Amino acid sequence: MFEAKVDASMLRECIESITAIVDEGKLIIVEEGLKLRAVDPANVAMVSFELQSDAFDEFRFAAKETETEAEAEAESKAETEIGIGIDFVKLLAILGIGGKEEVELKLDERAQKMFTRMGSLAYTLSLLDPSSLRKEPKVPELEFPVQVIIEMEEFRRTIRAAEKIGDHILLGVDGEEFYMEAEGEMDKLRLGLQKEQLIHLTPGTVHSLYSLDYISAMSKGMSHAENITLNLGNDYPLQIEFEVAEGKGKVSYLLAPRIESE
Amino acid sequence: MFEAKVDASMLRECIESITAIVDEGKLIIVEEGLKLRAVDPANVAMVSFELQSDAFDEFRFAAKETETEAEAEAESKAETEIGIGIDFVKLLAILGIGGKEEVELKLDERAQKMFTRMGSLAYTLSLLDPSSLRKEPKVPELEFPVQVIIEMEEFRRTIRAAEKIGDHILLGVDGEEFYMEAEGEMDKLRLGLQKEQLIHLTPGTVHSLYSLDYISAMSKGMSHAENITLNLGNDYPLQIEFEVAEGKGKVSYLLAPRIESE
């Protein structure tokens, strides 16, 4: 059993952080809230998403209705969660209609449908068969030597400029400077920020090259965040962490590096 | 003889209600104002339009100049109106330039031209040969068992949501509820409004299916209206009535139903 009420624009912000990486995925509902972990079709990027139940105006969940205490005790841990396959792109399209109203969600597990209601408008979303979805990925064990916390606006602006130059972007830390670099056939773009221009920086010497397409998509997915945390290494995956739902949700993106050809 | 002055944005609103259904048509000028009745090329939708002469800042009309009273009396009723073929899409494009100014209209019946003037900008629109236009349709005699008056914004929002789901929309009344339903391959959208959420509702049990393309176009044509009146029946045409020009004009759309295949 899952029933909830939530601010429509807050839910939209959350779904947008997911659709930046995947169109569909398996959403896990637990007592503490919602969770998702999914990789993109090319296996290059991963999104981990968590939203606390207190981000909702109402949140009622029960994994299974059990009659007796004995039964309840007998239940395995796996039964304390519900996993449902969601077409997030479709859900986002519908949420885009409703304005800033509250959305009601109500799961019909048997019929494999999610009822959503915004005011007088009801929308029944058929769930996807979880077996048809890509498997939930394992999060690799990673250690990042360097961490940078930067204003989202500065990051986004640089990504938008880089899109006009080339296909890749180099992210690095050199001493107490964080930099982003894009090279075109003839031109070169570089953002350089000293430690004092950042919210946080671990000094070091690392850099990695990433596909700009993925970073651009991520940049849209985190457009509501004020600050983002970049975890970096040398020719190493990039991890970007940021908050959604006024701090009651957390998103983490992981992106594989590109090998520099020269 | 026809000469008039009218607020440009008001005229634009009127023309937009016509171009939602047809690109061109025969506009009838009479002493009381303007009238038009036209069907779309596929014969599925009809628009009836009326604009009172007092919606104009100036409105001067004479069907034919007659020298003597005897002549005047001899004239048949048919000669008390002028019918002119107008390319409304072209006229709308030109009105879109002029801002919120006043437009002057002046008909040159002999040359088959309509002079329009917005400030210092003059535009001469060649009239279409009325014989090249589709014949003015007869309005079928219809009786609608049920009438619903709804806020335009609520209607428009539902139509926009339905566009993301499917190609058709079901409009119906069930008891004291008015509903709109669209079904996709897997999903379903439903707006349900109780009598007290509507401006008016005749209780009943009717429903009809309509092509969403037409309703979407109509929705654009009536985007300035605050409320719209829906006249409904069972597998029956839909009639939508609304006001333009601050109540000095009336528009009525008529749309043939689709037969439900299942």
Add this chain to the structure above:
Amino acid sequence: MFEAKVDASMLRECIESITAIVDEGKLIIVEEGLKLRAVDPANVAMVSFELQSDAFDEFRFAAKETETEAEAEAESKAETEIGIGIDFVKLLAILGIGGKEEVELKLDERAQKMFTRMGSLAYTLSLLDPSSLRKEPKVPELEFPVQVIIEMEEFRRTIRAAEKIGDHILLGVDGEEFYMEAEGEMDKLRLGLQKEQLIHLTPGTVHSLYSLDYISAMSKGMSHAENITLNLGNDYPLQIEFEVAEGKGKVSYLLAPRIESE
């Protein structure tokens, strides 16, 4: 040596007045500021551009570093300027990112690169080989019998309306009236302004036909100007002059007439 600081949106306005005619060109830097003269690929339109050094927050220029006074005296006049090939479209794209900040420019003549910096964002623009650019055109000696000064907004509005009608526009003066006329297959658009509706008019009787594509592009290039000066003749080139950078820059467009076929 060339180094300068300038308001980003002011520089953008200047570059836009150039890209209305050409994508790339040879920018001349002298002690007094910047200059450019270029023709479009079809040899139909020309732009002359001048920006005073005092439009810049900082402007430092030296044509060549010389060691002795004797050497300095020996230098020919040609060496008191630097000519650099610029891809203005690319430069404009980058300036579009930076908001309303100040831009720093720094020329590296040896490496043939222009460094630009907006806040923490640095962009290195490779210069174009001047020998690959079209030759700087000679300005033909022209005498214009008639001059009209008109509000840009009135001009722009008429051009936008004319775009919906046809491919050409007639500009003329008839007595004390300035007019612009576009004819479509069936329709006709005409703007007529009397001397008292203009800022200035030399009475006369002239008219010339021009390609609307070029005038539309020019209209975008001068969109920040309040007034524009039109110099006109009979089947003669059109010269449009206007100010940029709050009067510290001057732009002049020259457009060849079309021969009227009928």
